[in-house]
Amino acid sequence: MDWYLYVLKHYAQFNGRARRKEFWWFTAIDLLLSAILMLFDFVLLSSFGFSGLYGVYWIATLLPSFAVRVRRLHDTNRSGWWLLIAIIPFIGAIVLLVFACSDGTYGKNRFGEDPKKLVS
Template sequence: MNFQQAVQTCFRKYVDFSGRASRPEYWWFVLAYVVLAFVAGFIHDYLYVLVVLVFLLPLLAAGARRLHDVGKTGWLLLIGLIPVIGGLVLLYFTVQPSQPESNAYGPPPQPQPAGI
């Protein structure tokens, strides 16, 4: 999955908290958010707030699907509310490799052909 496919997939599934998201899908989408939020922050405060609001729900959904991909419940996103430790725990879970077999959250995501 390339950058464009990941961003399109995450926005298309912006309220889909079920299923699974591969590592590339999740991390390409996080990169898109970080870059856009960083640039928007330099341009204007209101633009930054707009980027955060546009990405909020899709990021939560992608995070829940990413946790499902490693066999964890999406509710573990709430651990991110714990300062420092929560973020580190979520980082640990989201960098783990996908479970190759089906789990309680569905079959593994199908690899997408890399396109331009």
């Protein structure tokens, strides 16, 4: 949960680097909360004619999720513009998944210091 809150505290910080741990913990908790809110919207609120908690959550976390993805790409010494490869169906998602799973650059790179050394 600490990594999720860390990403939210750095809401729109696109510079720097993000460790795999930061990215994947944020992604896992984000998916879990999204599923819970979608289920809540569908089951409980649809009978009242209102369903928007997931939409509000999605809008609130859109910028931090992009920021952590860009910082994750920076950790692998790639520009944030690589996110645009997701436009290519199927292949783009696979490429981004491989990048997200790849170990970051050891030591300093053009995007900053190694986040593993900063935390340790």
